[in-house]
Amino acid sequence: MAQILAPCSQWQMRIARNSAPASPMTAKMWSSLVLKQNKKGTAKSSAKFRVFAVKSENGTINRMEDLLNLDLTPYTDSFIAEYIWIGGSGIDLRSKSRTISKPVEDPSELPKWNYDGSSTGQAPGDDSEVILYPQAIFKDPFRGGNNILVMCDTYTPQGEPIPTNKRHRAAEIFSNKKVVDEVPWFGIEQEYTLLQTNVKWPLGWPVGGYPGPQGPYYCAAGADKSFGRDISDAHYKACLYAGVNISGTNGEVMPGQWEYQVGPSVGIDAGDHIWISRYILERITEQAGVVLSLDPKPIEGDWNGAGCHTNYSTKSMREDGGFEVIKKAILNLSLRHKDHISAYGEGNERRLTGKHETASINTFSWGVANRGCSIRVGRETEKQGKGYLEDRRPASNMDPYVVTALLAETTILYEPSLEAEALAAQKLSLNV
Amino acid sequence: MSLLSDLVNLNLSDSTEKIIAEYIWIGGSGMDIRSKARTLSGPVSDPAKLPKWNYDGSSTGQAPGEDSEVILYPQAIFRDPFRRGNNILVICDTYTPAGVPIPTNKRCAAAKIFSHPDVVAEIPWYGLEQEYTLLQKDVKWPLGWPLGGYPGPQGPYYCGIGVDKAFGRDIVDAHYKACLYAGINISGINGEVMPGQWEFQVGPSVGISSGDELWAARYILERITEVAGVVLSFDPKPIQGDWNGAGAHTNYSTKSMRNEGGYEIIKKAIEKLGLRHKEHIAAYGEGNERRLTGRHETADINTFKWGVANRGASIRVGRDTEKEGKGYFEDRRPASNMDPYIVTSMIAETTILWKP
Numbered sequence: 001m002a003q004i005l006a007p008c009s010q011w012q013m014r015i016a017r018n019s020a021p022a023s024p025m026t027a028k029m030w031s032s033l034v035l036k037q038n039k040k041g042t043a044k045s046s047a048k049f050r051v052f053a054v055k056s057e058n059g060t061i062n063r064m065e066d067l068l069n070l071d072l073t074p075y076t077d078s079f080i081a082e083y084i085w086i087g088g089s090g091i092d093l094r095s096k097s098r099t100i101s102k103p104v105e106d107p108s109e110l111p112k113w114n115y116d117g118s119s120t121g122q123a124p125g126d127d128s129e130v131i132l133y134p135q136a137i138f139k140d141p142f143r144g145g146n147n148i149l150v151m152c153d154t155y156t157p158q159g160e161p162i163p164t165n166k167r168h169r170a171a172e173i174f175s176n177k178k179v180v181d182e183v184p185w186f187g188i189e190q191e192y193t194l195l196q197t198n199v200k201w202p203l204g205w206p207v208g209g210y211p212g213p214q215g216p217y218y219c220a221a222g223a224d225k226s227f228g229r230d231i232s233d234a235h236y237k238a239c240l241y242a243g244v245n246i247s248g249t250n251g252e253v254m255p256g257q258w259e260y261q262v263g264p265s266v267g268i269d270a271g272d273h274i275w276i277s278r279y280i281l282e283r284i285t286e287q288a289g290v291v292l293s294l295d296p297k298p299i300e301g302d303w304n305g306a307g308c309h310t311n312y313s314t315k316s317m318r319e320d321g322g323f324e325v326i327k328k329a330i331l332n333l334s335l336r337h338k339d340h341i342s343a344y345g346e347g348n349e350r351r352l353t354g355k356h357e358t359a360s361i362n363t364f365s366w367g368v369a370n371r372g373c374s375i376r377v378g379r380e381t382e383k384q385g386k387g388y389l390e391d392r393r394p395a396s397n398m399d400p401y402v403v404t405a406l407l408a409e410t411t412i413l414y415e416p417s418l419e420a421e422a423l424a425a426q427k428l429s430l431n432v
Numbered sequence: 433m434s435l436l437s438d439l440v441n442l443n444l445s446d447s448t449e450k451i452i453a454e455y456i457w458i459g460g461s462g463m464d465i466r467s468k469a470r471t472l473s474g475p476v477s478d479p480a481k482l483p484k485w486n487y488d489g490s491s492t493g494q495a496p497g498e499d500s501e502v503i504l505y506p507q508a509i510f511r512d513p514f515r516r517g518n519n520i521l522v523i524c525d526t527y528t529p530a531g532v533p534i535p536t537n538k539r540c541a542a543a544k545i546f547s548h549p550d551v552v553a554e555i556p557w558y559g560l561e562q563e564y565t566l567l568q569k570d571v572k573w574p575l576g577w578p579l580g581g582y583p584g585p586q587g588p589y590y591c592g593i594g595v596d597k598a599f600g601r602d603i604v605d606a607h608y609k610a611c612l613y614a615g616i617n618i619s620g621i622n623g624e625v626m627p628g629q630w631e632f633q634v635g636p637s638v639g640i641s642s643g644d645e646l647w648a649a650r651y652i653l654e655r656i657t658e659v660a661g662v663v664l665s666f667d668p669k670p671i672q673g674d675w676n677g678a679g680a681h682t683n684y685s686t687k688s689m690r691n692e693g694g695y696e697i698i699k700k701a702i703e704k705l706g707l708r709h710k711e712h713i714a715a716y717g718e719g720n721e722r723r724l725t726g727r728h729e730t731a732d733i734n735t736f737k738w739g740v741a742n743r744g745a746s747i748r749v750g751r752d753t754e755k756e757g758k759g760y761f762e763d764r765r766p767a768s769n770m771d772p773y774i775v776t777s778m779i780a781e782t783t784i785l786w787k788p
Contacts, residue, residue: 063440063659067513067606075511075613087591094591096622099612114750118729118743119590119625125729129741129751143605157741157751197595198578279593286595 071145077102079146083113083132084279085154088121090164091294091346091397093279103146110134110150114157122154122162130162131155136272141238142283149242149279151272167271170405174267176413184408185318185388186270187247187263187311191396192281193298194228194256195291202256202299203227203290214304217255227256231281231288235260238280244273253357254304263311267408271401296395297350305351305358306396312407313388322386327430329411330366330375330389334424336410337364337374343402345395352393359392366428445517449474452519454512455485455504456651457526460493462536463666463769465651475518482506482522486529494526494534502534503527508644513610514655521614521651523644539643542777546639548785556780557690557760558642559619559635559683562649563768565670566600566628567663574628574671575599575662586676589627599628603653603660607632610652616645625729626676635683639780643772668767669722677723677730678768684779685760694758701783702738702747702761708782709736709746715774717767724765731764 072079084095096115104110117123117130132152140147153167161168173179194203204227205211216225232249239246239260249260262273278294285292297305316325333340341348341361354360357371366375366389368382374393381387394403416424424430444450451474456467468487476482489495489502504524512519525539533540545551566575576599577583588597604621611618611632621632632653634645650666657664669677688697705712713720713733726732731746738747738761740754746765753759766775 063514064602064606064656066441067610067656068602070513070609070613072609072612078612080608080612092588093593095593096591096620097608098620099618115591115622116729116743119586121587125744126739126742128743143609157755282593286593286598286601289595291596292594 069144073145079103079148080140080143081110081148081150082140082143083134083150083152084276085115085132085152086164086166086275086399088164090166090399092120093275093282094120095279104137107134107137107150110137113152117154117162122164129157131157131159135167136269136276138242138244138276141241141280149276151276166399166401166405167268170271170401171268173405173409173413179267179408179412182314182316182408182412184267184404184412185264185313186400186404186407187261187265187388188270188274188400188404189259189261189307189309189311190274190277191252191257191259191306191308193254193293193295193306194231194258194285195293195298197289197291200291202254204256211255213302214253214255217251218253219250225255226251228258228288228290231284231290232258232260234284235277235281238284239277242276242280244277244280245269246273246277252304252306254299254306257298257304257306267404268401270404271399274400294397296345296347296397300350302356304356307351307358307392308345308394308396308398308400308403310391310394310400310403310407311388312391312404312411314412317388318386320386323381326377326381326387326389330377331421331424331428331430332410332414332416333375333391333407334364334366334428335416335420336414340391340406340410341393343398343406344393345398347397348393348395351395357392364428441516443517451475451517452512452515453482453522454515454520455506455522455524456648457487457504457524458536458538458647458771460536462538462771464492465647465654466492467651476520477509479506479509479522482509485524489526489534494536501529503529503531507539508641508648510614510616510648513613513652516613521648523648538771538773539640542643542773543640545777545781545785551639551780551784554686554688554780554784556639556776556784557636557685558638558772558776559633559760560642560646560772560776561631561633561679561681561683562646563624563629563631563678563680564653565626565665565667565678566603566630566657567665567670569661569663572663574626576628583627585674586625586627589623589629590625591623597627598623600630600660600662603656603662604630604632607649607653607656610656611649614648614652616649616652617641618649624676624678626671626678629670629676629678639776640773642776646772666769668717668719668769672722674728676728679723679730679764680717680766680768680770680772680775682763682766682772682775682779683760684763684776684783686784689760690758692758695753698749698753698759698761702749704782704786704788705747705763705779706736706738707788708786712763712778712782713765715770715778716765717770719769720765720767723767 078099078101080097081100082095082097087094113132114129116128118125118128134150136151138149140149154162154165236249245265247261252259282292349361352358352361359365359374365373367373368377369379376390451472452469453472454467454469459466485504486501488500490497490500506522508523510521512521526534526537617637619633624631654664721733724730724733729743737745739745740749741751748762
């Protein structure tokens with residue numbers, strides 16, 4: 001494994017040892033994750049990566065690890081809260097931390113905070129304060145102990161959500177009574193690509209060339225087929241520790257590309273959990289010395305893109321007769337294809353070509369077990385007459401608040417005219 | 433190697449009552465921190481009970497060779513995050529054998545101001561935002577920057593994450609926990625606008641303890657960068673060009689400012705500060721003229737102006753303070769290499785004691 005993570009000679013998980021509150025992780029389990037230093041290659045490669053290495057210059061002993069893993073609970077009731085928000089591009093995550101003096105149970109007990117919006121493209125310099133409203137709490141897998149991560153959204157001092165705040169509108173949709181009654185479930189499959197630092201070429205790919213064609217890499221093992229498993233595995237455990245609803249992970253079709261799934265989550269939780277999982281992932285790649293890319297088509301040519309397939313169901317779909325409800329939902333979605341596509345991620349047109357297990361961006365299609373469609377319905381769902389649908393259109397850089405809210409809105413709140421419905425049913429050969 | 437590590441981390445409390453006290457003082461440049469350690473017979477929690485000590489002032493530019501002893505007066509105790517157990521760090525200030533503060537001792541004058549009854553009555557609070565830059569060791573080029581070149585322009589780095597945006601987080605995180613352990617009132621950290629630059633905040637602290645805590649935090653930070661093999665810089669403008677400088681914004685309030693009607697007191701205080709702009713600027717750090725240009729979220733060094741939520745002003749008042757009619761204000765002029773004893777006492781003096 002160490003040699004595949006090409007230049008990195010040393011990186012370690014910063015994790016809680018013996019955190020006081022009951023934790024499923026033991027020190028022994030954690031230390032098995034720690035990459036053993038590749039002693040042979042150390043001299044050469046450490047010269048390039050000394051900037052990231054946590055090693056004292058005369059190489060005697062490393063005291064920083066003790067400080068990073070320090071369990072403060074015997075010395076103070078205070079703990080550290082890392083406030084996390086989405087920046088001006090809509091996909092860049094930002095965070096900063098503060099000390100909290102007494103324990104909290106609920107995000108509403110945490111203080112609102114503010115940051116310099118002029119440094120993130122979200123406010124002008126002469127009126128720069130943007131306010132952070134805490135919305136969800138997770139345990140901090142990097143600091144351990146009682147320390148926490150806090151997912152926030154962003155407002156003007158007057159209390160208006162700023163334009164890049166997509167959570168606010170999603171929360172409104174998810175509190176609509178019709179939506180609440182339908183208990184919408186989401187399972188989101190986040191794909192991502194790992195790139196070597198300094199060259200922005202995928203991890204494990206030869207610099208100046210290409211690996212063998214796709215085929216052997218999907219869910220594979222082996223130094224010539226799986227690049228960066230430590231990142232995926234460390235991320236899985238870190239998310240479970242944090243309280244993120246991560247349900248699985250797998251290696252993807254393109255080498256150096258991975259996927260994890262978060263769900264099933266209800267309503268607004270889906271968005272919060274995906275954003276926190278993305279934060280944890282980029283903190284881990286930061287330590288690993290590897291660049292995280294959520295670009296939907298990182299390499300042109302005969303290489304898969306990266307998506308964020310969104311599995312979705314409502315109470316009606318999960319009950320007997322649900323298959324009819326699913327077909328009606330698909331009908332609604334077909335009538336709003338353009339609206340959805342424009343909100344499903346920047347650069348998606350490079351990915352949705354109709355090849356590489358996608359449907360063309362201009363065509364709406366659906367099918368059972370068909371990976372070349374916009375919407376795929378599983379064989380189990382068809383057989384049992386109830387279940388869920390998979391929207392395969394969203395790109396890996398989609399905003400889950402936008403996508404989940406739009407799915408709920410289009411399938412639960414939107415009422416198309418009868419003529420439009422009939423026309424669409426004909427086009428899709430759907431007897432609804 | 434493991435034997436050395438075992439010895440450094442040896443827990444002495446089972447074998448002896450003795451503790452190690454690291455005496456820390458500021459050297460001749462006003463910015464270099466020095467320290468040496470001594471054994472004490474048992475745990476101590478009151479600085480007044482610690483023995484005075486002395487050091488060779490001729491080796492720090494603070495005394496002539498033929499009369500070299502400078503006396504250390506212990507002033508504040510913190511837990512030692514490196515030695516742990518009952519061991520301590522001791523912040524000291526420096527005197528001649530005759531008991532006179534030597535010229536580089538800025539704490540003594542500050543302590544006098546903070547014991548003036550008018551100042552004591554106002555309970556002055558300080559929140560200090562210390563910015564600093566991490567440099568690669570042998571080339572003095574910022575950490576994470578390519579040698580012979582520059583990273584992409586500022587934008588993605590403020591509070592950023594990812595290997596291409598955050599350089600040196602381990603240092604910052606280790607420092608945060610070490611300071612909390614030590615008993616320093618560290619209130620937060622964040623990545624700064626220039627890549628390789630970070631900030632931590634100490635406060636709110638009352639009066640003289642603000643300076644003590646900031647110097648202790650600076651000491652702990654440089655001990656950590658020493659271990660990490662990285663150079664710590666408090667230069668206010670480490671890289672010329674379209675790159676932010678490093679400051680030490682000082683947030684300040686008095687009892688009157690925090691109570692009803694405080695906003696009027698704040699405005700009066702800011703007016704007074706405006707009348708003494710030149711005196712404050714002269715005491716706010718060497719090299720500040722390279723940083724206070726009017727660009728990169730600063731006000732020009734020759735101009736005094738204030739505004740609500742305005743990061744391009746000398747003094748910024750938060751929106752919350754304006755809305756509630758009470759609170760605090762932020763003096764954005766001090767450079768990262770300012771002496772907190774000077775800055776905190778000067779703000780108290782100008783706003784509470786000085787009559788224009």
